[in-house]
Amino acid sequence: MEAKILINNQQTELIIRRFVLQLIEHHGNLENCAIIGLQPRGVSLSRQLMDKLNELKPGHQAKYGELDNTFFRDDIRRGEIHLPRPSKIDFSTENLNIVLVDDVLFTGRTIRAGIDALMNFGRPARVELMVLVDRRYNRELPIAADYHGVVVDSRSTGEYVKVEWNPNNNQTWLLPNKG
Amino acid sequence: MPATLQHLLGIKGLSTESIHQIFETADNFKQLLNSPVKKTPSLRDFTVANLFFENSTRTRVSFELAEKRLGADIVNFSSSSSSVKKGETLIDTVNNILSMKVDMVVMRHPAPGACMFLARHVNAQIVNAGDGTHEHPTQALLDAFSIREKLGSVYGKKVVIVGDILHSRVALSNIFCLQQLGADVMVCGPSTLIPKHISGLGVKVEHNLEKALQWCDVANMLRIQLERQDIKYFPSLREYSMQYGLTGALLNKLDKEIVIMHPGPINRGVEISSEVADSSHSIILQQVENGVAVRMAVLYLLAQHQLEQSRA
Incomplete structure (x- = not known):
């Protein structure tokens, strides 16, 4: 299999626009809502999402934060060395509707760690998951996305989805392997 | 791959990069310590022995809190209530504790160089919590x-x-x-x-x-x-x-x-x-508060080194 573009720049823009409209459809003015990007790669999407939200729904009430899940991973001391990145959540998540944002949903383990990290900031009313790419047949934990950009049906764990966030040129690739 | 520490015996020999790595990790732990839930499970499969052969309040409580907030199991030991009084050597004492499956030793000792000595003679990671007039x-x-x-x-x-x-x-x-x-x-x-x-x-x-x-x-x-x-x-x-x-x-x-x-x-x-x-x-008092975050960072980074070794 050769490397191919899964989502080009224009499609990425449309997906982010759709995400914003879906959020408005479900949560209105987003009062009592917080958008939280998962470090490191989810924040690229969550920042662009917030830009689009500010453009399409000025005066919305959504809070914004970024979350690092390093200390809650289940593979600490089992694989690579994991160094943390900063979390920025300057509000309590108590009773909020949280939309957790990441680029790719694969095994579900990153999201599990993210939810655990999130719970340290309070008890949210509900947590939703938004991902650009959902590799739905590769789950290792019972986790599902509430909002997804595209779904990849590949069952091969060797294939790799890589999202490149560049200013005005976002591209998502499906690669035959991680290297 | 980022550099990790095997022991923390002293500042001498520590690279600027390692110090910055400790600080950046400590930033995250400080943030965690100021959130409503102050714990992570990152060292839940890890056991630390705190060996204090000399009196301490701050350092000992600080290490103990750091270990507990990382989810590690801990065992505390002070020389005044131990077999050291019965004539056991330092190496024997530590090896006995290590044989009970302890991964890391945090030690304070009145003799300068005690931690360095221990690091050479026992198979465990050592954190110096103060050795005589040498380093802290x-x-x-x-x-x-x-x-x-x-x-x-x-x-x-x-x-x-x-x-x-x-x-x-x-x-x-x-x-x-x-x-x-x-x-x-x-x-x-x-x-x-x-x-x-x-x-x-x-x-x-x-x-x-x-x-x-x-x-x-x-x-x-x-x-x-x-x-x-x-x-x-x-x-x-x-x-x-x-x-x-x-x-x-x-x-x-x-x-x-x-x-x-x-x-x-x-x-x-x-x-x-x-x-x-x-x-x-x-x-x-900020120094005391930061002490827990910095010690969490040191323990967290040391624990990652053990992994590198066991894979090699």
Whole structure:
């Protein structure tokens, strides 16, 4: 299999626009809502999402934060060395509707760690998951996305989805392997 | 792959990169400690033994909290209530504890170099929590971390360490750590309490406290370590206090504001007056708070090294 573009720049823009409209459809003015990007790669999407939200729904009430899940991973001391990145959540998540944002949903383990990290900031009313790419047949934990950009049906764990966030040129690739 | 530490025996030998890595990790732990739930499960499959062959309040509680908040199992040991009293050697004591599947040893010991000795003779990761008059690396790291937090950076700052430099492991570790991070360091105290060749480390020496304070951005006040002094180094505590005690009046004479630090325990009215210790210039309690975050970072990073070894 050769490397191919899964989502080009224009499609990425449309997906982010759709995400914003879906959020408005479900949560209105987003009062009592917080958008939280998962470090490191989810924040690229969550920042662009917030830009689009500010453009399409000025005066919305959504809070914004970024979350690092390093200390809650289940593979600490089992694989690579994991160094943390900063979390920025300057509000309590108590009773909020949280939309957790990441680029790719694969095994579900990153999201599990993210939810655990999130719970340290309070008890949210509900947590939703938004991902650009959902590799739905590769789950290792019972986790599902509430909002997804595209779904990849590949069952091969060797294939790799890589999202490149560049200013005005976002591209998502499906690669035959991680290297 | 980022560099990780095998042991933390002293600041000497630690790279600038490693110190920054510890600080950046500690930033995250500090944030965690200020969130409603202060725990992570990252070291839940890890056991740490705290071996204290010398008295300690702050360091011991700080390490214990750091370990607990990382989810590690811990065992505490103090020499006063152990078989050391029955004549067991240090290596035997530690090997016995290690055979009960302990991954890491945090040790305080009155003999300089005890941790280095242990690291050579037992198969475990060692964290030095103070070895005699030699080093106290986590104290130096948390001091530098506190300066960085208060002043934005350590680089280019002028720091004076005042008091019993001769018997202080905090002073030596601080000198190594601050210099490594690009700070200018001065020591100040009566000549009997300043080691003879300390200027060989590249530090300035000053015997007049007022001049030293006028020079510095940060003053780190040390306790007189009476328990390590076998002879009289100065006529009386009262005289020492009059010459080297930091008071509000002395601070008011300066034409600038400086940051006051103290590694504890404070002897109020000796090296520092209550007025100064409790003032807004003092970051003594922030140092204690940062101590837990910095020690969490050290333990977390050390635990990652063990993985590297076991894979190799």
